[in-house]
Amino acid sequence: MEHISFLGKKVAFRVIGEGDAAPVVLLHGFCEDSRIWDEWLTLLPNNRKYLLIDLPGFGQSEVLPDVTIESMAEAVMAVVDHTGFDRFVLVGHSMGGYVSLAIAEGNEDRLTALCLFHSHPFADSEEKKNARLKSAEFIRNNGHILYVRQMIPGLFAYDFSKGYQSEVNAMIHHAAAYDEAGILAALEAMRSRKDRSEVLSRLKIPVQFIVGKLDEAVPFELSMRQVHLPQTADIQVLSTVGHMGMFEAAQATARAFRNFLQFVEQLAVSTNNPD
Numbered sequence: 232m233e234h235i236s237f238l239g240k241k242v243a244f245r246v247i248g249e250g251d252a253a254p255v256v257l258l259h260g261f262c263e264d265s266r267i268w269d270e271w272l273t274l275l276p277n278n279r280k281y282l283l284i285d286l287p288g289f290g291q292s293e294v295l296p297d298v299t300i301e302s303m304a305e306a307v308m309a310v311v312d313h314t315g316f317d318r319f320v321l322v323g324h325s326m327g328g329y330v331s332l333a334i335a336e337g338n339e340d341r342l343t344a345l346c347l348f349h350s351h352p353f354a355d356s357e358e359k360k361n362a363r364l365k366s367a368e369f370i371r372n373n374g375h376i377l378y379v380r381q382m383i384p385g386l387f388a389y390d391f392s393k394g395y396q397s398e399v400n401a402m403i404h405h406a407a408a409y410d411e412a413g414i415l416a417a418l419e420a421m422r423s424r425k426d427r428s429e430v431l432s433r434l435k436i437p438v439q440f441i442v443g444k445l446d447e448a449v450p451f452e453l454s455m456r457q458v459h460l461p462q463t464a465d466i467q468v469l470s471t472v473g474h475m476g477m478f479e480a481a482q483a484t485a486r487a488f489r490n491f492l493q494f495v496e497q498l499a500v501s502t503n504n505p506d
Contacts, residue, residue: 232291235313237306243291244284244310247272252279252496253343254316258307260325260349261417262379262406264290267324271477274485276492282319284310286330288413290405298416300424304333317341320492324348325448325474326417332427335434344495346439346488349449349474351457354426363422367415375414379406388445388473398478432460437498439465439491441484443472463498465491 232243245265255275257268265283272281285292286303295302307330311319320343323331328350335345355363370378383402406414431438438461442454458466467487469480476484 232285234291235310237287237309238295238302240287240293240295241291242284242287242293242306242310244282244314246314247281247283248277248279250276250278250280252276252492253318253320254280254282254314255320255322255492256282256284256307256311256316258284258286258321258323258327258330259289260327261421262289262383262409262414263324263402264405264409266290266405267402267475267477271481271485274481274489276489280316282311282314282316286327286417288416289409294410294413294416299420300329300333303330303420307334308338311341318343320344320346320495322346322348322488323350324477325350326421329421329424329427332430333424336427336430339434339436342436343499344437344439344491345434346441346491347457348441348484349443349446349454349476351449351453352427352431352460353453353456354424355422360422363418367418370411370415370418375409375411376407378414379403385447386474388443388471388479398475428457428460431457434461435463437461437463437465437491437495439488440467441476441487442466442468443474443476443479444468444470445472446474448474465494 232245234241234243259267264285287298287306288294321331328347332352380403384399440458444451472479
């Protein structure tokens with residue numbers, strides 16, 4: 232992987248593919264890294280570039296000092312600028328969606344579209360904030376390896392995690408190698424993030440929502456609270472999927488995203504040629 236220096240820390244990234252279509256920037260979720268997209272990308276069009284970034288504290292990226300969702304967003308934009316991308320499609324899974332919305336808040340003119348992949352714009356409830364504090368306490372007492380072993384299987388719908396244990400094991404193996412400080416810092420960054428539902432409601436670009444009906448990390452009711460907010464929305468509800476649609480329903484989610492990209496391109500053509 233390549234990397235840049237941001238605030239004195241390494242931020243790792245890869246650029247895959249070639250083509251003139253608007254590039255796609257993909258951001259992973261909590262206790263994940265850019266490798267979660269590898270198989271899914273093989274199902275997407277090859278006429279564009281894909282930028283895969285390890286968010287600070289995960290994969291090969293180092294932990295930022297006093298990291299916040301906003302500083303993660305700044306790190307992502309530093310990588311995007313380094314690659315020379317002007318306008319791009321942004322995809323954020325889970326925590327990557329929180330970072331995506333922080334990017335959209337100040338950079339909508341750089342975005343052609345946004346995909347919230349099992350994510351949402353709302354701040355943590357008090358119950359969720361307390362749960363994150365308990366997770367951090369558990370990690371400090373027991374270590375992050377035991378934590379990810381317990382946490383990651385719950386991201387998948389039960390039948391999937393039972394039937395496709397290799398994907399679950401790979402994620403646990405990768406997460407076990409992360410810096411424990413990065414996991415703790417991300418928990419605090421998510422706990423203290425602000426509500427960005429107003430950002431979502433102001434967006435003029437198309438927004439796609441990929442929703443797992445069996446998602447325990449982002450409950451279905453919470454997901455559906457957001458889908459009416461953007462001016463233009465594409466809503467994909469997957470009835471048998473949990474929090475990891477790029478694995479649990481790779482074909483269906485890739486097909487939905489391909490169709491979304493096609494819609495975004497057609498919309499751009501019609502906007503530029505109104506007659």
